[in-house]
Amino acid sequence: DAMVIQNPRYQVTQFGKPVTLSCSQTLNHNVMYWYQQKSSQAPKLLFHYYDKDFNNEADTPDNFQSRRPNTSFCFLDIRSPGLGDAAMYLCATSRLMTDYEQYFGPGTRLTVT
């Protein structure tokens, strides 16, 4: 089945130690998104790629970076995780940005110790 896959599902990292979260999709969608969701809160968009075009949200900290080496894969890099970065990170895709639903992966829960 076509889907959005996130690895790992659970990630523990130390304060200040760089970490990379991975997302892949078999849907061949043009757009890939990264969201941060803290406990009992709404998902918050960090950035998205439309094909190779990167779009950063204005309030996304510089600590968060992303790479999309090809259509299928997208990575979220957190350069120096702080305790406040502990959250669920959700990857999503959509065929286009206009008027289309988004398909979400299962998420990666990040713990910072």
Add this chain to the structure above:
Amino acid sequence: SQQGEEDPQALSIQEGENATMNCSYKTSINNLQWYRQNSGRGLVHLILIRSNEREKHSGRLRVTLDTSKKSSSLLITASRAADTASYFCATVSNDYKLSFGAGTTVTVRA
């Protein structure tokens, strides 16, 4: 930034009852979507309603949209234990991005 606000924050119902939750938003939209999130999992798209539509059905789900009041409602009929989840409304405006509300947590008791 968060655009939608869901009401109530939490809802507990008996299996077989209907569940209704509401979403209000602030600015004009292209469409409004509802998503379900089971505990600790990703979001699943339920239904999309465009700004020129007033009502939409999908199985046991009924969504209404009132653009004059900037509000939407999601009705789940004949609820089941498997409907226990958090439900989020998300609006799409001219920037084509989803802006989520904080969600309604629904618990269906057997």
